[in-house]
Amino acid sequence: GAVVSQHPSRVICKSGTSVKIECRSLDFQATTMFWYRQFPKQSLMLMATSNEGSKATYEQGVEKDKFLINHASLTLSTLTVTSAHPEDSSFYICSVTGTSGGDTQYFGPGTRLTVL
Amino acid sequence: KQEVTQIPAALSVPEGENLVLNCSFTDSAIYNLQWFRQDPGKGLTSLLLIQSSQREQTSGRLNASLDKSSGRSTLYIAASQPGDSATYLCAVRPGSNYKLTFGKGTLLTVNP
Numbered sequence: 762g763a764v765v766s767q768h769p770s771r772v773i774c775k776s777g778t779s780v781k782i783e784c785r786s787l788d789f790q791a792t793t794m795f796w797y798r799q800f801p802k803q804s805l806m807l808m809a810t811s812n813e814g815s816k817a818t819y820e821q822g823v824e825k826d827k828f829l830i831n832h833a834s835l836t837l838s839t840l841t842v843t844s845a846h847p848e849d850s851s852f853y854i855c856s857v858t859g860t861s862g863g864d865t866q867y868f869g870p871g872t873r874l875t876v877l
Numbered sequence: 878k879q880e881v882t883q884i885p886a887a888l889s890v891p892e893g894e895n896l897v898l899n900c901s902f903t904d905s906a907i908y909n910l911q912w913f914r915q916d917p918g919k920g921l922t923s924l925l926l927i928q929s930s931q932r933e934q935t936s937g938r939l940n941a942s943l944d945k946s947s948g949r950s951t952l953y954i955a956a957s958q959p960g961d962s963a964t965y966l967c968a969v970r971p972g973s974n975y976k977l978t979f980g981k982g983t984l985l986t987v988n989p
Contacts, residue, residue, distance in 0.1 A: 795975070795977075804966070805966070854921065856921075867923070871918070873918065
């Protein structure tokens with residue numbers, strides 16, 4: 762399967778700052794990337810879907826101006842949390858899928874964001 | 878709106894036991910169902926994927942079944958080991974798009 766990395770794995774920031782999280786598909790052409798958020802003891806909730814070279818599609822209730830997603834290439838997508846607040850503290854996970862991956866989504870290891 | 882429920886929320890068993898994890902979904906019009914494993918603070922590892930036309934899939938000690946009409950799937954783990962301790966998530970894909978709806982997971986602890 763595809764190898765997906767995320768950077769950073771953990772980040773702590775002050776309230777009001779912006780944080781960028783990278784998701785890289787190391788050996789797989791990811792035509793579609795997904796960003797999920799997971800609160801403690803909760804399910805993964807899809808935030809947005811991005812196709813390479815296109816604007817992301819956000820799920821209902823997710824602010825597109827707060828969670829900026831860029832999918833500029835087949836191997837890289839970034840999620841920027843702008844003006845982060847403590848309620849944005851969560852575990853953010855990306856996943857990728859592509860034309861050669863069949864129906865499987867491959868997940869990254871996640872990024873733990875803590876906003877003080 | 879699709880809802881996915883996993884029962885039990887937590888399960889603790891002694892090593893060597895066979896066990897069953899349950900997943901139910903409200904809308905039977907699914908494309909496929911996938912079982913994942915998540916270790917604490919980590920991402921997801923895909924275990925088994927069952928297409929809507931299939932009844933079961935097997936990988937090693939794992940067997941997943943799917944009864945689409947009743948909205949149920951089970952993950953059977955044979956001869957459990959302490960290394961199987963993790964949270965197990967099931968997710969359904971509704972159709973041609975790739976969106977997945979996840980359950981909250983079952984936290985499995987296998988005691989040596």
